[in-house]
Amino acid sequence: MATHNLQNHTLNGDHCDSTVPSSKKPKLSSPATTTTIISHSQIQSEFSHHDLSIARINNGSFGSCPQSVISSQKQWQLQFLRQPDHFYYNQLKPGILHSRSIVKSLINADHVDEVSLVDNATTAAAIVLQKSARSFYEGRYDKGDVAVMLHYAYGSVKKSVEAYVTRAGGRVIEVQLPFPVKSKEEIIAKFREALEKGKENGKKVRLAVIDHVTSMPSVVIPIKELVKICREEGVNHVFVDAAHGIGCVDVDMKEIGPDFYTSNLYKWFFCPPSVAFLYSRKSSGQDNNDDLHHPVVSHEYGNGLAVESSWIGNRDYSAQLVVPSVLEFINKFPGGIEGIKKRNHEAVVEMGEMLVKEWGTHLGCPPEMCGSMVMVGLPVCLGIYSESDALKLRTHLRNNFGVEVPIYFRAPKDGEVDPVTGYARISHQVYNKVDDYYKFRDAINKIVSDGTTCACLPN
Amino acid sequence: MENKDPPNGESAHHHQLTKKPRLTRFITESEIREEFAHHQSGIARINNGSFGSCPGSVLAAQRKWQLKFLQQPDDFYFNTLRKGILHSRTLVKDLINADDVDEVSLVDNATTAAAIVLQQIGRSFADGKFHENDAVLMLHCAYEAVKKSMQAYVTRTGGSVIEVQLPFPVNSDEEIIAEFRKGLEKGKASGRKVRLAIIDHITSMPCVVTPVRELVKICREEGVDQVFVDAAHALGSVKVDVKEIGADFYASNLHKWFFCPPSVAFLYCKKTSSSSDVHHPVVSHEYGNGLPIESAWIGTRDYSSQLVVPSALEFVNRFEGGLDGIMNRNHEKIVEVGKMLAESWGTNLGAPPEMCAGMIMVSLPSRLRVMSQDDALRLRSHLRSNYGVEVPIHYQAPRKNGEAAVKDKDGFIMAYARISHQVYNTFEDYCKLRDAIYQLLDDPQISKKLFAE
Numbered sequence: 001m002a003t004h005n006l007q008n009h010t011l012n013g014d015h016c017d018s019t020v021p022s023s024k025k026p027k028l029s030s031p032a033t034t035t036t037i038i039s040h041s042q043i044q045s046e047f048s049h050h051d052l053s054i055a056r057i058n059n060g061s062f063g064s065c066p067q068s069v070i071s072s073q074k075q076w077q078l079q080f081l082r083q084p085d086h087f088y089y090n091q092l093k094p095g096i097l098h099s100r101s102i103v104k105s106l107i108n109a110d111h112v113d114e115v116s117l118v119d120n121a122t123t124a125a126a127i128v129l130q131k132s133a134r135s136f137y138e139g140r141y142d143k144g145d146v147a148v149m150l151h152y153a154y155g156s157v158k159k160s161v162e163a164y165v166t167r168a169g170g171r172v173i174e175v176q177l178p179f180p181v182k183s184k185e186e187i188i189a190k191f192r193e194a195l196e197k198g199k200e201n202g203k204k205v206r207l208a209v210i211d212h213v214t215s216m217p218s219v220v221i222p223i224k225e226l227v228k229i230c231r232e233e234g235v236n237h238v239f240v241d242a243a244h245g246i247g248c249v250d251v252d253m254k255e256i257g258p259d260f261y262t263s264n265l266y267k268w269f270f271c272p273p274s275v276a277f278l279y280s281r282k283s284s285g286q287d288n289n290d291d292l293h294h295p296v297v298s299h300e301y302g303n304g305l306a307v308e309s310s311w312i313g314n315r316d317y318s319a320q321l322v323v324p325s326v327l328e329f330i331n332k333f334p335g336g337i338e339g340i341k342k343r344n345h346e347a348v349v350e351m352g353e354m355l356v357k358e359w360g361t362h363l364g365c366p367p368e369m370c371g372s373m374v375m376v377g378l379p380v381c382l383g384i385y386s387e388s389d390a391l392k393l394r395t396h397l398r399n400n401f402g403v404e405v406p407i408y409f410r411a412p413k414d415g416e417v418d419p420v421t422g423y424a425r426i427s428h429q430v431y432n433k434v435d436d437y438y439k440f441r442d443a444i445n446k447i448v449s450d451g452t453t454c455a456c457l458p459n
Numbered sequence: 460m461e462n463k464d465p466p467n468g469e470s471a472h473h474h475q476l477t478k479k480p481r482l483t484r485f486i487t488e489s490e491i492r493e494e495f496a497h498h499q500s501g502i503a504r505i506n507n508g509s510f511g512s513c514p515g516s517v518l519a520a521q522r523k524w525q526l527k528f529l530q531q532p533d534d535f536y537f538n539t540l541r542k543g544i545l546h547s548r549t550l551v552k553d554l555i556n557a558d559d560v561d562e563v564s565l566v567d568n569a570t571t572a573a574a575i576v577l578q579q580i581g582r583s584f585a586d587g588k589f590h591e592n593d594a595v596l597m598l599h600c601a602y603e604a605v606k607k608s609m610q611a612y613v614t615r616t617g618g619s620v621i622e623v624q625l626p627f628p629v630n631s632d633e634e635i636i637a638e639f640r641k642g643l644e645k646g647k648a649s650g651r652k653v654r655l656a657i658i659d660h661i662t663s664m665p666c667v668v669t670p671v672r673e674l675v676k677i678c679r680e681e682g683v684d685q686v687f688v689d690a691a692h693a694l695g696s697v698k699v700d701v702k703e704i705g706a707d708f709y710a711s712n713l714h715k716w717f718f719c720p721p722s723v724a725f726l727y728c729k730k731t732s733s734s735s736d737v738h739h740p741v742v743s744h745e746y747g748n749g750l751p752i753e754s755a756w757i758g759t760r761d762y763s764s765q766l767v768v769p770s771a772l773e774f775v776n777r778f779e780g781g782l783d784g785i786m787n788r789n790h791e792k793i794v795e796v797g798k799m800l801a802e803s804w805g806t807n808l809g810a811p812p813e814m815c816a817g818m819i820m821v822s823l824p825s826r827l828r829v830m831s832q833d834d835a836l837r838l839r840s841h842l843r844s845n846y847g848v849e850v851p852i853h854y855q856a857p858r859k860n861g862e863a864a865v866k867d868k869d870g871f872i873m874a875y876a877r878i879s880h881q882v883y884n885t886f887e888d889y890c891k892l893r894d895a896i897y898q899l900l901d902d903p904q905i906s907k908k909l910f911a912e
Contacts, residue, residue, distance in 0.1 A: 051531040062532035062759055070529070080721070081518070082499040084510035085849050089840070119741070122758030126741045137585040137616070156758060159746035163738065168585075266759065273528070274760040293611065295740030296567070296574045301607035313570030313604060314510055314714065315722040319761065395537075404533050 038332035046329075047431040055403045055436035059427035060218065060244060060373045063267035072325035073272050076318040092317060096310045099323035103277045106337075107261075108252045116278045116306040117320045118294070121243035122156045124262035124278040125209075127305070128239045129164035131292050132207050136168035140287065141206050143169035146198035148191075148235075149209040150175045152217065157209065157241055170206070173198050177219075179410060180364045180375075184222035191226050195233050205235045212242035212263075213249055216408045218373045218425050219365045220249055227257050236287050243276075244268060247337055248344075248371040253279055259289050266319070268372060268429070269337075270326045275319040280305060333430070340430060344372035348428035351437040352376050355426075358441055364423050373427045375408065377420040378444065383453035384409055384422030392457040393422070401443035486777040494774075495883040503848045503888035507879035508666070508692060508818045511715035520770035521720050524763040540762060544755045547768035551725045554772075554782075555709070556700045564726045564751040565765045566739070569691035570604045572710030572726040573657075574612070575750070576687045579737050580655050581612035589654050591617040594646040596683070597657040600625045600665065605657065605689060618654070621646040625662060625669075627855060628809045628820075628865055632670035639674055643681050653683045658706075660690035661697065664853045666818045666877050667810045668697060675705050692716060694725075695775075696786060696816040701727050708737075714764065716817060716881070717782075718771045723764040726750070778882070785882060789817040793880040796889040797821050800878070803893050806867050809855075809875050820853065820875040825867050826900055829854060829874035834910045838874070841909055846895035850876050 038046075046066035050056055056064075076095070080087045100115045109115055118124050135141045147165045149157070151174040161172055175194040178186050198205040208230050212223050223240060230238045239260040245251045247268030253261060261279040265271040283289045292305040296312040310317075330337050349367045352374035356362050364375025384390055390407040397403040408423045426437065486494075494514035498504055504512075524543070528535045548563045557563055566572050583589045595613045597605065599622040609620050623642030626634045646653040656678045660671045671688055678686045687708040693699050695716025701709050709727040713719040728737055728750060737750050741757040755762075775782045794812040797819035801807050809820030829835055835852040842848040853875045857864045865872045878889065899909075 049526065049529055051534075054531055056531075058533060062528075062536070065529065078497065080510075081497050081513065083502060083504070083849070085506060086499075086843065088510070119760050120758035122743050123741045129742075130740070156743040156746075159744065160742040163742045163746055264759075272761070274758070295578070296571045297577075297608040297611045298570050298604040299607065301611055313568040313722070314712070315567050316720070316761070316764070398534065404531070 036332060037334055042332075043430055050431065053402050054398075055405075055439040057426045057428075057432065057436050057440060058404045058406055059429040059432075060215075060267065060425060061406060063264070063270075063273070064429055064431065065266065065270055065272040066329055068329055069270055069322050069325050070272060072322045073318045076321045077316060080316070080318075092321075093310060095321040096317065099320055100277075100306065102323050102327055103265075106246065106251070107263075107277070107279060108254050109279055110254075111282060113304060113306055114253075114279055114282055116280070116294075116309045118262075118276055118278055118309050120266075120274045120276045121154075121241060121262045121264050122160070124260075124276055125157045125160045125239075125241060126164070126295060127278060127292055128207075128209075128237075128260050128262075129160050130295060132170065132237070133164040133168040134291065135206070135287070136165070136170055141170065142203070144171050144201070144203050146171050146173055146203055146205045147207040147209065148173050148175060148194050148198055148205055150177060150211055150214065150221070152177055152179070152214040152219075153209060153211060154215045154241065154243065161209065165207070171198075171203070177214075179217045179219070180362065180377075181219055181369065182366065184225070184369065187219075187222060188225055188229070192229060195229065195235070199233070205230075205233065207237045207239060208235045209239050209241060212240050212251075212261075213244040213371055213373070215243065216406065216425065217364050217375050217410065217423060218244075218370075219375075220369045220371050223258075224256055231257070237289070244371065244373070246277075247341060248373070249341075253281070257281075259283065260292075265323065265326070270329055271322060272319045275323075278305070278309075341372065344428045344430070345370065347432070348372055348374050348426060351426060351428065351434070355424075355437065355441055359444065361420050372429065373425055375423040375425055378407070378422040378424055379448050380418055380420060381448055381453070382422060382444075383455055385454065388459075389454035389457075390422060392454055392459065396447075396457050397440075397443055401439070401446075403440045403443050405440060485779045491882055498883065501847050503850075503891040505878045505880075505884060505888050505892060506849045506851055507881040507884075508663075508715065508877060509851060510721070511712070511719075512881055512883065513714065513718055513720040514774050517718055517767050517770045517774055518720060520767045521763045524766045525761060528761070528763070540766075541755060543766040544762065547765055548725075548751060550768050550772055551713075554694070554699070555711075555725070555727060556702050557727055558702065559730065561749060561751060562727055562730055564728070564739075564754040566710075566724055566726055566754050568714075568722045568724045569602075569689060569710045569712050570608075572708075572724055573605045573608050573687075573689060574740060575726060575737055576655075576708050576710075577608045577612040578740055580618065581616045582736070583654070584613070584616035584618050589618065590652070592619045592651060594619045594621050594651050594653045595655045595657070596621045596623060596642055596646050596653055598623050598625050598659055598662065600627070600662050601657060601659060602663045602689065602691065609657075619646075619651070621653075625665075625667065627665045627667065628807070628822075629667055629814065630811060632673065632814070635667075635669055636673055636677070639677060643677065643683070647681065653678075653681070655685045655687060656683045657687045657689055660688050660704075660709075660711075661692040661816060661818075663691065664851065664877065665809055665820050665855065665875060666692075666815075667820075668814050668816050671706075672704055679705070691724075692816070692818070695782060696789075696818075698783075698786075701729075707731065713768065713771065718774055719767060720764045723768070726754075786817065789880045789882070790815065792884070793817055793819045793878065796880070796886065797878060800876075800889060800893055804867075804896060806872060807865065817881065818877055818879045820877055822865065822867070822872045823852070823874040823876055823896065824900060825870035825872050827874065827896070828910060830910070835874055837909055842892070842895055846891065846898075848892050848895050850878060850892060852876055 104112045104115045173194050237259045240258040242263040245263030264276040266274045280289050294308040300308045300311050355376045359379045361377030387409045390409040394407045405424045412419045552560045552563045624638050658674050661668050685707040688706040690711040694711040707729050712724040714722045739753040743757050745752045745756050778785050800821045804824045806822040832854045835854040839852045
């Protein structure tokens with residue numbers, strides 16, 4: 001099987017990639033041979049800076065970064081501090097281009113111009129939504145035209161939609177998603193309903209903001225199908241918020257076909273805080289995908305988002321520069337990023353099923369709708385009756401049991417008898433061990449056997 | 460003192476800034492060298508103005524914060540981050556004499572601060588609150604990033620941009636004030652309102668300390684809605700008293716002259732009715748809770764450079780006279796070496812010493828034949844690569860209107876070096892520049908080769 005070493009490929013220049021846009025995703029990594037596979041103790045060493053007294057089963061919130069990448073980052077930082085002018089003139093731009101080229105190949109984009117690096121998905125959302133705002137203000141969209149987003153969209157994105165779409169005169173429709181969810185068909189049906197509502201009274205649906213993996217509660221959304229429906233229904237722009245995307249689910253721009261797609265690289269792709277990419281598909285026509293700008297306007301304004309984002313004033317760009325080092329780290333694992341994803345998925349499902357069996361509850365969605373995270377129902381007797389209860393329980397687990405896991409409050413619906421109202425979102429990343437989940441299991445068992453409920457817990 | 464880990468409460472710190480620390484002795488020369496040992500040796504680094512500098516002890520403090528996050532990020536987010544940022548903001552508030560810590564936000568850099576202020580203006584044009592063609596005023600030599608920000612947020616939404624010429628070389632505050640008044644008149648022409656004036660406290664290129672207090676006063680007298688002082692270089696260069704200066708918005712970097720790592724800046728927003736509509740453009744959970752709170756969480760990122768302000772202050776207080784002492788000595792030194800260079804080359808300073816802080820413009824001999832901004836950049840690269848001197852070069856086009864151009868014995872002066880002095884610089888750094896220029900002058904072939912197409 002012909003493979004190629006990506007690093008040589010991009011270092012020689014980008015022209016190789018752009019001349020033949022293939023539909024098949026190129027192989028990125030040479031599969032690790034037995035002599036180069038990272039060992040269990042090496043993995044432990046790479047994450048030895050983690051607080052080892054904590055069962056860290058929340059990779060989803062803040063991600064993780066191995067020592068070798070942190071060292072690489074320090075080297076970049078030092079380069080700048082030594083001689084910043086030289087760094088600025090001679091080293092920064094080629095370094096960022098190199099990182100962007102790697103991302104382009106990872107996500108099967110056609111052209112490196114389509115790939116920008118920004119701080120995080122929150123920033124990417126602001127960029128896309130500001131474009132929509134301008135379209136409203138400048139009269140390309142009518143007041144009352146619609147932006148559709150999921151009810152479970154990330155809190156920051158909801159506020160961003162408020163700040164930029166609602167404020168500019170757009171109407172926001174939320175897709176109500178069931179949770180727990182049984183199948184992707186449930187999601188697809190609700191999404192169609194929302195689009196219909198959006199097109200009422202002769203209005204147009206200008207933007208759909210769709211999570212690839214929702215945050216809380218966490219579910220993998222059938223994104224390919226939803227993008228297809230958006231195209232069929234004439235939605236102008238589709239923006240996929242895949243904060244949890246790369247390293248967690250399959251990220252292939254040609255497969256998914258969005259206008260805009262963002263994913264963090266520090267959550268599941270081992271970069272330090274913080275870096276994300278924003279993909280913007282090259283399109284033509286009146287309401288195309290141009291007119292994207294970084295809100296922090298600097299010298300490069302007007303030179304395309306990717307170039308604008310590579311200089312937004314003096315700051316530490318080192319997190320964007322270590323992508324090559326991250327790829328090196330990932331390729332020490334069998335199957336590279338694909339192998340890591342697969343094993344994380346299997347492990348988290350296994351642990352999730354172990355826990356729900358223990359507590360007599362259920363998972364929040366079927367395994368095929370999970371990536372590297374899964375929602376695990378908590379015992380009803382814990383008495384989780386509000387978001388504040390969920391937070392109290394989380395704090396209690398951290399402070400008294402050394403377990404770090406986010407808790408989701410699911411409001412009961414009318415007619416439900418004794419429903420599960422609390423779910424833990426457990427993550428699995430390469431540094432996790434079975435003991436981490438046993439520690440969580442035992443903690444909950446102790447709380448239950450002590451008769452402790454959320455009402456007893458301090459604020 | 461200020462060096463403790465995240466505090467239990469910030470009230471204690473209001474008083475600590477004014478008390479001189481009980482040191483047994485001040486920082487020594489060799490300790491200073493040690494603190495900046497990571498700077499590349501062999502380079503005459505006389506450009507502190509562009510990217511600033513950060514001592515080893517502050518970098519070490521930064522690494523501790525970074526490690527704390529990596530060890531247990533959830534705990535850091537819930538229990539450590541906000542307190543740390545509040546502590547930094549409180550120290551800044553005291554440093555700049557603001558009334559209330561709610562008026563102080565921390566952002567990445569002055570470029571971000573400008574975007575925040577200008578987005579607010581842009582929204583007012585877009586919402587119809589301002590009339591089309593209402594004016595926003597800036598200096599013609601405003602920083603390029605700010606000019607682009609004006610394009611993006613003012614021109615694009617229907618506002619007019621008025622540029623005020625900064626005379627250069629300049630001889631007195633009065634010259635600047637006169638031009639500014641002219642610009643304001645132009646702004647108010649045809650009954651337009653001037654919605655915002657952007658005034659640099661210290662211009663970047665060419666570099667001059669402006670009479671910012673007088674200019675703000677004139678703005679108030681002339682009915683300008685709001686004044687934004689872009690003071691990218693100010694903190695650690697000149698005295699910063701935001702109440703005295705009296706602007707609505709004031710922004711300064713802390714990584715240029717206040718020893719913070721890249722990058723952190725503060726944006727001061729005077730409490731008035733319109734200051735509630737400033738927002739960080741990266742909208743996150745805290746949207747609507749006030750700019751300082753919004754800026755304290757704009758998604759997951761490394762906030763460590765915002766968290767080391769206490770450590771930077773500790774470093775500053777190891778010097779005799781603290782920040783004032785450092786500023787005074789930097790100023791004295793840069794004027795001294797500026798004059799030395801001007802005398803050596805037979806040229807002049809771009810502004811009188813009282814209009815300089817830690818940087819000064821020294822004109823280069825006309826015989827070098829720098830005839831464009833491209834030439835200036837090539838000269839800068841040549842000095843870096845061939846002489847180990849890092850200094851930005853400014854091309855000053857000859858004045859029109861028949862005004863007397865500045866000359867040396869060989870012709871018209873069109874290029875200036877902007878030299879900086881920070882605590883790590885030595886006299887030899889400037890001798891290196893002096894001698895490099897001598898060598899270039901000695902060999903006219905080199906000059907030709909340098910600037911030929």
